[in-house]
Structures are given as structure tokens and as C-alpha cells.
Amino acid sequence: MTTVIIFIALLSALLVIPQVRAVAGGLLASSAVLGIIIGFASQRTLGNFIAGLLIAFTQPVRLGDDVVVEQTQGIVEEIGLIYTFVRTRSGDRLVIPNEKLASDTIRNSTIRSREKVAEITIQVPLGRDVGAVVDRLRRLREGADVFVSDLSDKATVVVRAEAEDEPAAERLERELRLGAYDVLRAEGVYA
Structure with a gap:
């Protein structure tokens, strides 16, 4: 002082x-x-950064979501603070500034209503047969969306299924967790 x-x-x-x-x-x-x-x-960079924070809090898109941005359809692979990466059906990787995602109209066909979607996330060691685990998890509920969202230290497998309302979604999540545990035990992930 x-x-x-x-x-x-x-x-x-x-x-x-x-x-x-x-x-x-x-x-x-x-x-x-x-x-x-x-x-x-730095106006655009700061705008993208602030939009990235807004996307992180409001979550209009999440990893694995099937989205359409400017007539291009793809799967959200990564959401950063400045850019979001979307893999198109042809395999191209779109780099979209977060400011565009925060201000433009995006069609997200994966999430119809957050209250009506049951979702669980499972970690599978990369040494295991992740494809077999995903195939078995798909049989837990007809129409369930099962996909691998990350392959860093472990494979992150997401299971999403629609429910009639919020209480039904909570019940379904509990059922999916129990079913997933049985699948993981059968595949030798858990002893």
C-alpha cells in the first residue's frame, strides 16, 4: 500500500x-x-468465448447430438470455449464458431425434451470390446440411442431413451443403469 x-x-x-x-x-x-x-x-474471439460459456450452461447442443447447421447435418463431436466441432455424414469435420451456434437457428433432432429423455453414461476400459458392449446396450430398450461419445482414457458410452414424462424418465434411467450393470458384468468389464 x-x-x-x-x-x-x-x-x-x-x-x-x-x-x-x-x-x-x-x-x-x-x-x-x-x-x-x-x-x-478481439471482438469476434471474445464473442465466441462468451457464446461458448452460454452453450456450456444452456446446452442447446451436447456431445453426440445429431444437428443441422446451415443445411449441413452432422454429429457434435467436441464443444470448446470458442469452437464446436461437428462430423458430417461424409466424414468432414465442421469447425463452427460458438457465436454462430448461440445466435443462429440449429435443428437438434436428438433432444426433443430434456425432461422426457432418460440418459446414462458408462465408462468402459479401452481394453474391452467396446463394440460388443454397445451392441448389448442397444438391446436394453427398443429405440434407445447408444453411442460412444469419447475415447480418451476410457470409452464413454451414452445410452439415451425417450420416456413419457419426467418421472418415467427417472424410472427408466434407474432401469437402464441396472441393465447396463448386467451387460458390463456379462462382458467382463465388472467382475
Whole structure:
């Protein structure tokens, strides 16, 4: 605190000298212009960053969702703070600025209503037959959407199924967890 007071006092004393005041005025004007230039240059990046935070909180799209953005259909692979990555049916990877996702209309055919969708996530060691686990999990409920959403340390398998209402979705999630446990035991994931 003492250092700040000394600095302010020294600066005030120096500003009394006309030559120092002229230099300080030029520096202040230059820094203001530089601030404006940096502000304009980073406007899109900051907009994408803020949109990324909004997407993280509101979740209009999630990993594995089947979406259509500007007449292009694909699966959401990754959601970052600045960009979202979507894999198209042809295998191309779209890099979409989050600002576009936050401001444009997106058709998300995966999530019809969050209250009416039961969802569980399962971790499967990469040494196991992930394909067999996914196939067996698909048999838990007819029409269930089962997919691998991540392959970092372990395979993250997501199981989604529609329910009539929110209480039914909660019951269905419990049933899916029990069924998934049985599948994982049968596949040797759990002893």
C-alpha cells in the first residue's frame, strides 16, 4: 500500500513539469488508441468465448447430438470455449464458431425434451470390446440411442431413451443403469 501511495505522489509531482505532462498526454492518447484497436481485433474471439460459456450452461447442443447447421447435418463431436466441432455424414469435420451456434437457428433432432429423455453414461476400459458392449446396450430398450461419445482414457458410452414424462424418465434411467450393470458384468468389464 505504501508503494502505491509513493508511486501516485511521484507521478503527481512529475506531472507538474510541462515536458513530462506533454509526454504523459501522448502516452495516454496512444494507449487509448491501442486499446480501441485491440478491442476491435478481439471482438469476434471474445464473442465466441462468451457464446461458448452460454452453450456450456444452456446446452442447446451436447456431445453426440445429431444437428443441422446451415443445411449441413452432422454429429457434435467436441464443444470448446470458442469452437464446436461437428462430423458430417461424409466424414468432414465442421469447425463452427460458438457465436454462430448461440445466435443462429440449429435443428437438434436428438433432444426433443430434456425432461422426457432418460440418459446414462458408462465408462468402459479401452481394453474391452467396446463394440460388443454397445451392441448389448442397444438391446436394453427398443429405440434407445447408444453411442460412444469419447475415447480418451476410457470409452464413454451414452445410452439415451425417450420416456413419457419426467418421472418415467427417472424410472427408466434407474432401469437402464441396472441393465447396463448386467451387460458390463456379462462382458467382463465388472467382475
